[in-house]
Amino acid sequence: MTPERFAYLADAYGADLQRWPVAERGAALGLLERGDVTSLQVLQQARQLDSLLDSYQLAPPDPALVRRIAASAVMTKPVSFWSRYADWLSSVGFVGVGLAGIATGILVVSLSLPLSTASEALPSVFDQGDADIVFTVNAEESEQ
Amino acid sequence: MKEIDPDVELLARIGNKEPAAVNEMVSRKLPRLLALASRILGDADEAKDVAQESFLRIWRQAANWRSGEARFDTWLHRVVLNLCHDRLRKRKERPLEDDEPGNELVDSAPRPDEELEATARSEQMAAALAALPDRQREAIVLQYYQELSNIEAAALMNISVDALESLLSRARRNLRSYLAETHGPDSLGRGRR
Numbered sequence: 001m002t003p004e005r006f007a008y009l010a011d012a013y014g015a016d017l018q019r020w021p022v023a024e025r026g027a028a029l030g031l032l033e034r035g036d037v038t039s040l041q042v043l044q045q046a047r048q049l050d051s052l053l054d055s056y057q058l059a060p061p062d063p064a065l066v067r068r069i070a071a072s073a074v075m076t077k078p079v080s081f082w083s084r085y086a087d088w089l090s091s092v093g094f095v096g097v098g099l100a101g102i103a104t105g106i107l108v109v110s111l112s113l114p115l116s117t118a119s120e121a122l123p124s125v126f127d128q129g130d131a132d133i134v135f136t137v138n139a140e141e142s143e144q
Numbered sequence: 145m146k147e148i149d150p151d152v153e154l155l156a157r158i159g160n161k162e163p164a165a166v167n168e169m170v171s172r173k174l175p176r177l178l179a180l181a182s183r184i185l186g187d188a189d190e191a192k193d194v195a196q197e198s199f200l201r202i203w204r205q206a207a208n209w210r211s212g213e214a215r216f217d218t219w220l221h222r223v224v225l226n227l228c229h230d231r232l233r234k235r236k237e238r239p240l241e242d243d244e245p246g247n248e249l250v251d252s253a254p255r256p257d258e259e260l261e262a263t264a265r266s267e268q269m270a271a272a273l274a275a276l277p278d279r280q281r282e283a284i285v286l287q288y289y290q291e292l293s294n295i296e297a298a299a300l301m302n303i304s305v306d307a308l309e310s311l312l313s314r315a316r317r318n319l320r321s322y323l324a325e326t327h328g329p330d331s332l333g334r335g336r337r
Contacts, residue, residue, distance in 0.1 A: 012312040014288065021294055021305075049316055052323065053288055055262065056269035058182050061174050065192055069174065069199045073158070073166040076203035 001027035003038045010039075015047035151216035152209065159207030169202065173217075176290070177224050183285045184228045186274040194227045221290065221300055225282070232278060272322045280315035283308055 006028055013019045017028055031039050154172070157165035177198055181191035201223050209216065273281055279301070286297040287308070298308040 008309075008313070011316060012309040013294075014316070019287070019291070046316075049320060050288075052265070052269055052272075052319075053284075055265040056183070056273065056289075057262070057266050058179050061178050061195075062192075065195070066170055066174060069196055070166055070170050072196065072200060073203045076200055 001031050003031070003036055003042075006031055006036070006039045007042045010042045010046040014050045014053075015043050016050065147215075149211050149215050149217075152211045155206045155209040155216060158203070159209070166203075170199070173202070173220065174199075177220060180221065180224050180285060180290055181228055183270075183273060183289055184225070184282060185231060186270060190231055194224060194231070197227055198223050218296060218300065221286070221292070221296075225300060268323065268327060271326070272319050275322050276315055276318055280311050280318065283311035284315040284319075287312055 001024065005024075009020055009024055009028065013021075017025050020028060028039075032043070151172075154165055154169055158169060174195060178191055178195045181194040181198075182188060185191050185194070198220065202220070214222075273284070276284070282301060283297065286292050286300060287294065290297075292300070294305050294308055298305045301308065301311075303311075
């Protein structure tokens with residue numbers, strides 16, 4: 001590790017190597033053990049700011065707040081399986097209703113149209129009568 | 145190998161409605177999440193509200209908590225941060241009047257000299273932290289005070305580790321400048337470990 005890298009990390013994470021990224025700690029310690037003067041100075045400067053950060057102490061939680069929070073556990077209903085997936089289920093429901101509407105529409109339209117015979121709906125491969133007529137007419141025209 | 149989440153067993157006991165588990169969760173997590181909210185918001189009353197709201201969410205989720213997704217402590221940090229963000233956003237929409245009293249985090253009852261000095265140092269640091277831009281303050285609170293790893297802190301802030309390091313460096317530089325400007329350059333050497 002270079003002294004510049006050491007200074008960069010001390011500038012971000014402070015003087016306590018335990019707060020540094022795990023992968024960098026060994027190399028940083030090596031630099032300090034070799035007595036690198038710049039790194040030792042950088043660490044001293046970081047330690048001063050750490051001390052000031054540590055001086056910001058907070059009062060322990062108020063016992064009344066602790067009691068209120070513990071009491072709130074009894075009154076709170078846990079999230080049920082269905083409510084947990086309520087959003088997902090409601091969107092699925094919307095899609096389902098939409099699909100049902102489309103299906104109903106298709107059914108209504110198909111019932112209101114006159115029924116056609118099977119031969120009109122699907123031409124048969126054996127039904128070649130029309131084709132013969134067309135070919136015959138074309139042949140007559142070409143002869144003329 | 146994946147680390148075992150130390151809170152999962154306790155959550156299961158809360159799901160089974162064990163009163164002792166509820167008390168254990170409060171004593172395990174309240175100081176930690178109250179500290180987080182207090183340092184992010186700089187207001188004791190608002191921090192208490194955030195703590196209460198966060199615990200309501202714990203109680204609702206406990207029975208359904210599934211291990212293997214997020215670590216519980218990380219999820220809890222995210223809940224607290226989101227509640228803090230809402231409050232910070234509302235503050236910006238309705239800025240405090242200059243003469244409106246804030247809710248002090250340190251009580252002002254008479255104390256011996258040593259305690260007074262410690263209180264003064266704590267207040268200096270609280271003011272310096274409050275003066276930081278929100279993202280810088282959040283970075284230093286998560287990494288330094290909450291002792292999260294750089295990866296956890298960066299993930300909570302939805303940024304890369306490089307971006308977190310940049311925020312931390314700027315935060316520490318700004319804290320030094322603030323303290324030197326408001327309390328003189330000697331203030332940086334007076335702290336005690």
